[in-house]
Structure formats: structure tokens, C-alpha cells
Amino acid sequence: MQNKNRVYSTETGKICPACDSPLANCQCAQRTAGALANSTGDGVVRIMRETKGRKGAGVTVVRGLIVEQAELKAIAKKLKQLCSCGGAIKDGTIEIQGDHREKIKAHLIAAGHTVKIAGG
Numbered sequence: 001m002q003n004k005n006r007v008y009s010t011e012t013g014k015i016c017p018a019c020d021s022p023l024a025n026c027q028c029a030q031r032t033a034g035a036l037a038n039s040t041g042d043g044v045v046r047i048m049r050e051t052k053g054r055k056g057a058g059v060t061v062v063r064g065l066i067v068e069q070a071e072l073k074a075i076a077k078k079l080k081q082l083c084s085c086g087g088a089i090k091d092g093t094i095e096i097q098g099d100h101r102e103k104i105k106a107h108l109i110a111a112g113h114t115v116k117i118a119g120g
Helices: 027-031 069-083 101-110
Strands: 044-050 059-063 087-090 093-097 114-117
Touching: 044 101, 059 101, 069 087, 069 093, 069 101, 101 114
Parallel strands: 044 114
Antiparallel strands: 044 059, 059 093, 087 093
């Protein structure tokens, strides 16, 4: 008998509430791995500069792209080439090293996205 209210087991750790199996063996996560990377949001791509937690070094963060994970990687690669710098994808957001908000905004508008520059 499965207990749908169970979220943690001392033997296996966290339990998936949908399939009642340990998160390491969860079948739900495998099915949604190809799903949209960041499916929440209002459809507006927000570009901001952040320095918090980076010892003063600024990065440009792109949030709100509602695309699949593979397409997100392709967009990140194109933005890194456009700005001639490094970057990463973390939790469905793209981080580009340095302050390149205007370049990224122009590129994403040309690609057909609705873009806003957020933050100060």
C-alpha cells in the first residue's frame, strides 16, 4: 500500500509525492527532464545585473525564457559568443559574465522575445 502523504523516509530520504518513490529513483523527474526549463512566468524575459554573492564581480542574468532545456543551452551559447565572455545556466536562468544588458536585449528582441531590463 502506498502512502501518498509521505514526503520523507529515514531509509531513502526525500520521497516524490506523485509516484511515492525516492527522489533519486523518481520516474516523474525523468519524464519532465525534457519539459520546459522555466515554465512559470508571464512571458517577459528580464535581464538584470547582479553582484550579490560574487565578491563584487557583476554578471548579467537572463530570466523568464520559456523554452526547452536544449534550446536554453543553445541560446546561452549564442549569448556567450555575442558577448565574447563566459557564462553558465543555473536553475533555468542564464548567467553571462560582465555587464552586457544592452547587447543581450538587442539580440533577444531580434529573436522575437519580449524583453525588459530589470533592476538598477
